[in-house]
Amino acid sequence: MKELSLNILDITENSVKAGATLTEILIVEKGDTLTLTIKDDGCGMSDEILKTVENPFYTTRTTRKVGLGIPLLKMAAEMTGGQVKIVSSTKEIDHGTTVTALFYKNHLDFTPLGDVKETIVTLIQGHPDTDFLFTHQTTNGEIKLDTRELRQILEGVPLDTYEVIVWIKEYLNEQYLTVLDK
Amino acid sequence: MKSLAELQAIKDKMKDKVVIREGANSTRVVVGMATCGIAAGARPVLGAFVEAVNESGLAQSVTVSQTGCVGLCQYEPIVEVYEAGKEKVTYVKMTADKAKKVVEKHLKGGKVVVEYTVANCE
Numbered sequence: 393m394k395e396l397s398l399n400i401l402d403i404t405e406n407s408v409k410a411g412a413t414l415t416e417i418l419i420v421e422k423g424d425t426l427t428l429t430i431k432d433d434g435c436g437m438s439d440e441i442l443k444t445v446e447n448p449f450y451t452t453r454t455t456r457k458v459g460l461g462i463p464l465l466k467m468a469a470e471m472t473g474g475q476v477k478i479v480s481s482t483k484e485i486d487h488g489t490t491v492t493a494l495f496y497k498n499h500l501d502f503t504p505l506g507d508v509k510e511t512i513v514t515l516i517q518g519h520p521d522t523d524f525l526f527t528h529q530t531t532n533g534e535i536k537l538d539t540r541e542l543r544q545i546l547e548g549v550p551l552d553t554y555e556v557i558v559w560i561k562e563y564l565n566e567q568y569l570t571v572l573d574k
Numbered sequence: 575m576k577s578l579a580e581l582q583a584i585k586d587k588m589k590d591k592v593v594i595r596e597g598a599n600s601t602r603v604v605v606g607m608a609t610c611g612i613a614a615g616a617r618p619v620l621g622a623f624v625e626a627v628n629e630s631g632l633a634q635s636v637t638v639s640q641t642g643c644v645g646l647c648q649y650e651p652i653v654e655v656y657e658a659g660k661e662k663v664t665y666v667k668m669t670a671d672k673a674k675k676v677v678e679k680h681l682k683g684g685k686v687v688v689e690y691t692v693a694n695c696e
Contacts, residue, residue, distance in 0.1 A: 460609045545581050545582055548589065555584045559581055
């Protein structure tokens with residue numbers, strides 16, 4: 393993957409496929425670290441599957457929905473001296489999966505974050521019926537988008553309506569500009 | 575600044591149109607968005623389709639959606655076009671520029687862009 397934002401898109405697609413109603417994407421940049429957390433309330437994975445998702449060679453066609461996504465994220469994190477942790481539960485209450493990846497930004501092999509806005513827009517466009525809570529914290533400030541809030545305003549109008557998608561794109565653009573200007 | 579009031583205005587404008595939009599679509603553009611597709615550059619391809627379809631005024635008749643891996647990972651980004659009563663067209667190794675051309679020539683003009691199809695791929 394050329395950008396971390398593409399890994400984010402890829403891993404979040406797994407959350408949506410796991411039937412998540414809400415997926416939280418949290419990026420925290422602090423000092424020389426970048427921590428990415430993708431937390432969903434999907435069906436979760438059993439301990440057995442959890443053990444195999446990090447190794448691409450254990451992936452068979454039946455577990456193919458996981459595939460190379462996690463190994464690629466793990467590689468990107470470990471190349472910088474960081475790591476990936478996955479916690480998952482299939483319990484009736486509080487089921488879901490949380491993927492946490494730690495990156496060291498100053499490492500030579502750090503993959504640039506890239507266009508996160510485009511990733512968020514792509515996720516909303518492709519999955520207008522599920523919710524995303526996106527938060528990006530930098531030392532300059534915070535960017536936030538909660539589709540549940542937008543949904544409330546839009547009432548019945550779908551989130552993937554072109555006008556809405558354009559609004560979200562411009563809204564995120566402005567938020568990033570404001571934060572970067574500081 | 576973009577405000578939530580603007581979103582409210584969009585809602586008021588779109589509220590009546592939603593019903594018309596559903597069911598009227600006869601053409602489906604499906605972009606492969608699994609790990610293989612994303613790594614090969616599917617994200618800008620999808621973005622280009624969404625934009626070009628809406629800018630060309632085809633939003634009423636064409637929907638753009640995402641799918642998983644179709645098993646031809648080496649040809650990603652792959653885009654499939656389903657039209658009512660016609661055979662499925664599979665475009666391979668797509669880019670944002672090629673996407674714009676497909677919208678212009680195929681979706682708008684009705685002529686398949688043969689050089690981008692899987693049949694024409696070595």
